[in-house]
Amino acid sequence: MRKKFILEESELPKRWYNIKADLAKSPDPLLNPSTKEPLKPVEMEGLFAKELVNQEFSNERWIDIPEEVLEMYKIYRPTPLVRAYGLERALDTPARIYFKNESVSPVGSHKLNTAIPQAYYNKVEGIKRLTTETGAGQWGSAMSIACRHFGLELDVFMVRQSYDAKPYRRVLMNSYGASVHASPSEKTEFGRSLLNSKPEERGSLGIAISEAVEAAVSHDSARYTLGSVLDHVLIHQSIIGLEAEMQMEMAGVMPDKVIACFGGGSNFAGIAFPFIRHNIKAIAAEPAACPKLTRGEFRYDYGDTAGLTPLIPMFTLGHDFSPEQIHAAGLRYHGGGRLPSHMKREGLIDSAAVDQDEAFAAGLIFARSEGILPAPESTHAIAVVLREALKAKEAGKSEVLLFNLSGHGLLDLAAYEDFLPKI
Numbered sequence: 244m245r246k247k248f249i250l251e252e253s254e255l256p257k258r259w260y261n262i263k264a265d266l267a268k269s270p271d272p273l274l275n276p277s278t279k280e281p282l283k284p285v286e287m288e289g290l291f292a293k294e295l296v297n298q299e300f301s302n303e304r305w306i307d308i309p310e311e312v313l314e315m316y317k318i319y320r321p322t323p324l325v326r327a328y329g330l331e332r333a334l335d336t337p338a339r340i341y342f343k344n345e346s347v348s349p350v351g352s353h354k355l356n357t358a359i360p361q362a363y364y365n366k367v368e369g370i371k372r373l374t375t376e377t378g379a380g381q382w383g384s385a386m387s388i389a390c391r392h393f394g395l396e397l398d399v400f401m402v403r404q405s406y407d408a409k410p411y412r413r414v415l416m417n418s419y420g421a422s423v424h425a426s427p428s429e430k431t432e433f434g435r436s437l438l439n440s441k442p443e444e445r446g447s448l449g450i451a452i453s454e455a456v457e458a459a460v461s462h463d464s465a466r467y468t469l470g471s472v473l474d475h476v477l478i479h480q481s482i483i484g485l486e487a488e489m490q491m492e493m494a495g496v497m498p499d500k501v502i503a504c505f506g507g508g509s510n511f512a513g514i515a516f517p518f519i520r521h522n523i524k525a526i527a528a529e530p531a532a533c534p535k536l537t538r539g540e541f542r543y544d545y546g547d548t549a550g551l552t553p554l555i556p557m558f559t560l561g562h563d564f565s566p567e568q569i570h571a572a573g574l575r576y577h578g579g580g581r582l583p584s585h586m587k588r589e590g591l592i593d594s595a596a597v598d599q600d601e602a603f604a605a606g607l608i609f610a611r612s613e614g615i616l617p618a619p620e621s622t623h624a625i626a627v628v629l630r631e632a633l634k635a636k637e638a639g640k641s642e643v644l645l646f647n648l649s650g651h652g653l654l655d656l657a658a659y660e661d662f663l664p665k666i
């Protein structure tokens with residue numbers, strides 16, 4: 244019984260996949276927030292590297308991965324695809340469960356898949372300094388490694404709540420040489436104005452984005468980077484699903500359902516989009532505390548709290564929505580992003596909302612049966628896998644389920660410490 248499906252380094256995909264080339268109907272455009280006209284590529288270039296803007300607007304199906312990016316991917320890619328025999332036994336289900344293990348990256352999550360190309364394109368274009376935000380610290384630590392590798396300075400605005408509650412991530416970012424600021428901070432006008440009116444503000448991803456954007460646009464040789472939501476990020480993450488597709492072929496089956504947790508949609512899109520082109524069903528697992536695809540409203544909304552970003556057509560809970568402080572900080576984003584929202588509206592993907600206790604309980608079943616402690620974000624995907632596996636059991640169906648283990652939880656032990664007394 245084969246447990247792991249491993250690709251050779253030479254089999255690493257050489258191109259990313261862009262699902263926009265295969266959509267019958269295109270998503271609505273981003274809008275310039277002042278003119279309300281469709282956003283032009285040139286209007287994004289003060290904020291993002293030009294090549295990333297090109298990718299944002301690209302309808303090409305395949306995009307070449309630069310050699311330097313492939314070289315750095317090889318530190319941890321291709322990642323394993325694993326048959327979860329232990330979990331299947333624990334659930335006594337006829338479903339066959341596979342997972343793609345993105346927790347093996349040096350930061351313990353899928354975020355490095357896009358941090359590497361984002362740092363690379365900025366370096367090639369002569370940018371010296373990058374800014375970004377981070378919630379739990381996953382994205383910030385990925386950018387810290389990538390910036391160090393390509394010789395760029397990095398300012399990370401970290402949601403104050405996590406900055407205080409998760410000091411180890413900050414230490415990790417500092418270890419790679421990044422500067423980390425608790426957000427709201429005194430470094431930006433927006434941060435100062437918030438702290439003035441509400442000194443006890445604990446921050447949010449939306450606020451941190453506003454600060455990082457402000458810090459980037461106020462310097463010529465600085466650019467901003469975003470770890471999720473935008474099309475170019477989703478394109479980079481397709482490496483997950485492209486590898487998984489080859490590995491499922493090795494396993495000799497195709498999944499009936501692909502499942503991933505959903506914050507801004509990048510790991511979900513990463514694993515699911517390459518399969519959706521073969522008409523395979525995908526389910527986005529959201530936290531019940533922030534269920535934008537499941538309970539949000541489809542409309543134009545800002546990507547950040549201050550309203551500095553382009554207007555995005557998406558399922559949203561409102562850009563000023565302040566979700567409960569759940570442990571899965573990476574899922575506390577108010578909007579579903581343009582592409583996943585469009586696909587939800589077109590009936591191409593499903594979503595499910597999972598509350599925190601159900602997610603942690605599922606995470607522990609996984610940890611005890613497969614040996615890997617999942618990130619609090621990933622436990623939401625596992626909870627949906629459990630629901631589907633139990634349905635398969637009731638129906639006596641040997642369904643094939645594939646999910647993305649977006650990260651491990653070894654830097655989230657405080658969250659597990661909170662939850663353990665409840666079981």
Ligand SMILES: *Cc1c(COP(=O)(O)O)cnc(C)c1O
Pocket residue numbers: 351352353354381382470471472504505506507508509510511573574618620621649650651
């Ligand atoms: C950031 C993060 C997420 C959520 O972000 P997406 O863009 O929705 O993938 C999920 N899991 C982990 C481990 C993360 O670090």
